[in-house]
Amino acid sequence: MPLTPLPHHPAAPPTLSDSDRNALHDLYVRGTPENTLRAYERDLIYISAWKALRAAHTGLGAALRWPEQEEVALPFILDHTRDLREAAKSDPAKQVAEALINRGLRKSLVCPAPSTLDRRIASWRAFHRMKNLESPFDAPLIKQARAKGRKAAARSPAPKSAHPITKEVLEDLLATCDGAMRGVRDRALLMLGWASGGRRRSEIAQLMHENVSLKEFKTKGLIWLQMVESKTTSKGETPRLVLKGRAAQALYHWVEAATITEGGLFRAISKSGRPLPRPLSPDAVYQIVRYRLKLAGYPDGFASPHGLRSGFLTQAALDGAPIQAAMRLSLHRSMAQAQKYYDDVDVAENPAADLLG
Incomplete structure (x- = not known):
């Protein structure tokens, strides 16, 4: 008689001493670009506020859970893939959105750009990885809902600058x-x-x-730049750039x-x-x-x-x-x-x- 496979459970995070836990936290901070850390902070504030407000309609608790439940991940996607301007006043998604607007965490009832939702989901998944846990956003239904929502909300990307400075x-x-x-x-x-x-x-x-480096300026007219990191390169991997x-x-x-x-x-x-x-x-x-x-x-x-x-x-x-x-x-x-x-x-x-x- 074949053995019934055990249900999969996320790996439990290793037991760490206080000093090791502090060292791990420091490693994350030093190994993550400052812009990414700021994005993580903003996204965590937004996600926490959204769940606290949505809790009245889901009954799943106001605080974030680790790992978070799929029953929370799916409404998060649904709430952010609709234009809520024409939604009924009693619509939970609209009520939550209005509360977020009042707190200065959301700009309008218009459907957020897919890239904004992608970034917040990416942050939420990163928080799970930091805790050595699997994310609910990897579930088939959640992934499919996200893909459909991305297509439904697709729009021409707005340029970061209205005109190039040629x-x-x-x-x-x-x-x-x-x-x-x-x-x-x-x-x-x-x-x-x-x-x-x-x-x-x-x-x-x-x-x-x-x-x-100005060493070659007087002899060759060159100045070399060595940035520590950039948005697309990590610390120590950014090539030298030249000014002439x-x-x-x-x-x-x-x-x-x-x-x-x-x-x-x-x-x-x-x-x-x-x-x-x-x-x-x-x-x-x-x-x-x-x-x-x-x-x-x-x-x-x-x-x-x-x-x-x-x-x-x-x-x-x-x-x-x-x-x-x-x-x-x-x-x-x-x-x-x-x-x-x-x-x-x-x-x-x-x-x-x-x-x-």
Whole structure:
């Protein structure tokens, strides 16, 4: 008589001492990018609030459980794959959504973007992995519901910047940077952010003096950048990036003028025009780009800091640079993602698009 297979149970987390538990926690923190940690924190706050509010309708308890139940995972997907504007006032999903809006955790009753839901589910699954538990989102029914919901809510992705900051736009921004300390800093920031491959604002803000090598500037006109990590690379795996020409000159001038010998590369500047020890935040980088666009005469919302990234790749495509060479600097991990910028240029330059004259 064959033995009846034992039902599967998630592996129990190993018994750890307090010191080992603290060491494991520290390992997770040190081994996870800061942007990911911030996303985990936001998602945990949102998920906890959603379940606490939904508990009145599910009767499954307000606190998160480990592992979480499929009876909770499925409503989470269903609540976030519908446009709730036309839902009845008594609809539990609408009531929960309105409460989340009042708490500032949700923007509207419109169905969230599939990417937003994907990220929150990914965080929830990551929390289970950290506890050595299986996630309810791996169950066949839950996976199928998520796939159907993704198709039902599919939409054209909105660009992170309304327009790319191509070389022409960048030149307009640089023309607004005078010889004052703030202008010297902004010129260096914009040129580094663009010419080094289109750096994200978080990457610009995180650059330290020790990440920059000026040894070859006077002999070869080169400045080397060694970022600790990026969105697509882990600590210790980010290749060196190079600045040359005007971009290298602008950065060298800023470092010399501000007498930066350690700490953050780009600093806040006092009202009197003196560089401060405090490094810029990612939001400060956003404000600088916005300010320079306004000075250059561009309308509000014309571009965001991500326009430096999209503009670099768009210009590379316009100038006929091989996509592999552009990706070597932009550090795109996905060829398909980088190809989108090249495709837009190719379509615009395609002779078949001008058949009507």
